[in-house]
Amino acid sequence: MENELLYEELLYFEKLVTDLEIELFAKPYGQDFFPILEWNLRNIFKLRRSMKDKEENEFYFNWLNDLYKRFISIRDIAYANCNIPLGYYLNEQASITHLVYTNNKCSNIKLYSDSGFIFLCQFHQEKTPSLGVRENFGHGYCFGCGSSFHAVQYLMEFENLTYQEAIQLLSKIYLIDIYGNPVQENDPLVLKYRKSLLSGDFKSLLERGYSRTIKRKDTYEVQNSIQKFEHDFATIERIKRHGHIPFDNRRKKYFLRMPEFN
Numbered sequence: 001m002e003n004e005l006l007y008e009e010l011l012y013f014e015k016l017v018t019d020l021e022i023e024l025f026a027k028p029y030g031q032d033f034f035p036i037l038e039w040n041l042r043n044i045f046k047l048r049r050s051m052k053d054k055e056e057n058e059f060y061f062n063w064l065n066d067l068y069k070r071f072i073s074i075r076d077i078a079y080a081n082c083n084i085p086l087g088y089y090l091n092e093q094a095s096i097t098h099l100v101y102t103n104n105k106c107s108n109i110k111l112y113s114d115s116g117f118i119f120l121c122q123f124h125q126e127k128t129p130s131l132g133v134r135e136n137f138g139h140g141y142c143f144g145c146g147s148s149f150h151a152v153q154y155l156m157e158f159e160n161l162t163y164q165e166a167i168q169l170l171s172k173i174y175l176i177d178i179y180g181n182p183v184q185e186n187d188p189l190v191l192k193y194r195k196s197l198l199s200g201d202f203k204s205l206l207e208r209g210y211s212r213t214i215k216r217k218d219t220y221e222v223q224n225s226i227q228k229f230e231h232d233f234a235t236i237e238r239i240k241r242h243g244h245i246p247f248d249n250r251r252k253k254y255f256l257r258m259p260e261f262n
């Protein structure tokens, strides 16, 4: 219910900016609520920074500021009160770079943009790598065949799993407890992804991306990337220690059970 109200609010803002012919409200990941929210926040932030003459455009600038504050509060309310789907939460916790890296067949992985890497595509045949994986967006996109995925979708496509199986596997790989998970620790897929996560090669790949990112300009995107890289290093450490993910209490009640599947 709460989600629906917030979604209504987003649609209202979408209409506002469409009237003003601002290209803001692209929806890169379908109709999921939280990715749309994050996408819009980033874009409003970018737009606000890029405005040159703030005095001449005072009205517009103030409007953007209000919009930005409003979105931040929508996000806070949404995170605090809504039942965030487990699949979304796992996408956030997973490292898309790690998942793709596990099945990588190319010896030369290039850096891409401010926060990611380019791999050989795993969904079509190619000789030159064109699968861009951006860690801060938790998202992969192939410029050759158009494949587009986040962590859950990647496992569904690559390992040929259902949605339910993919999130069960993901929670087991990253030691995130969900009640009644039938996937075992010694499942070959769990072992495969754990092995690559703990490999020295993967860690040095992350370090390569991280050391480049922290040299870049201090923008919202770069801050996000840095946080995501640090989160991945922490995940590696946690899995080495074999401790389970510490849920913050506010979120705990929403995540420690399986969602209902239809």
Ligand SMILES: [Zn+2]
Pocket (backbone or CB within 6 Å): 121, 122, 123, 124, 131, 142, 143, 144, 145, 146, 147
């Ligand atoms: Zn491809």
